Amino acid sequence: MNTCEPLIFTDLKKRTHALSIAQGFHDKLTQQHSYRVKKLCIALAQRFNLSSAEIAALKVSAVFHDIGKLGIPDRILLKADKLDSQERQLLQLHPVIGQQIINSINLKGAADTAKIIRHHHEYFDGTGYPDKLKGDQIPIGARIISVVDSYDAMSYTRPYQQSRKHSDIMTILEQESENKHDPNIFQVFADMIKTSPLKVR
Structure with a gap:
């Protein structure tokens, strides 16, 4: 990446503003989650x-x-019971759909x-999805989102789960x-996270 690329990502951010609005109308809780994830990721x-440039991306x-998740049916996203194998497979398409949506903007910086x-649900041991990347094969930005996303997702009540305490979340993440x-x-x-204003009790 060269030194002018952060300006490219600034332009990309402006061009994706409409997507942010659409995301908020579709699922306000997911939009709020995403903005908390952004703050913690930074x-x-x-x-x-x-x-x-990497931070901008x-x-x-x-x-x-x-x-x-705009491409995943609400009956799956909001299901309170455990997903069956077919429903889980559909849910696991959301990183690929997300990649396609961002790439469709056809703007420099969109591909990165x-x-x-695409890779924020890859697992460090290679058992994640969609491509089963392992270790450093996973972009560092995706590895950062993985930890932060998990923390915030467990911090708030959703139809399919109850919120957890900070200490319980950290135990799970450590495991x-x-x-x-x-x-x-x-x-x-x-x-x-010990001193973050986004730390939950």
Whole structure:
């Protein structure tokens, strides 16, 4: 990435404003979740030696990491009971749909953002989706979103789950470290979240 690319991502952010509005109308809770994820991702990224362009791409990716859920039926997204295998397969299409939506903007910087969105559900041990990438094969932006997304998702009540306490969430994340999450990113997050205004009780 060259030094002018953060300006490209600024333009991309402006062009995706309509998507943000659409996301909010479709699911206000998901929109609120996405903005919290963005704030935590930025704070976490600043603890790594990421370039300004990488952070700029992460900002857009964090806001739109779940934009692909616009293509998933509400009966699946809002189902209170456990998803069956077919429903789970449909839900797991949302990162691919998200990539396609962002790529359709056809703007410089969209491809890097879309790649992060596609891979934010890859697992560090290679058992995630959609491409079963492993370790450093997963873009660092996607690995950051993975940890932050999991934390925030467990912090708030949704139709399919009750909110959890901070200590319980951190226990789960620590257990998931090395298989689901990058253990180094988790450790930095664990330190960062202690003083974050977005830490839940």
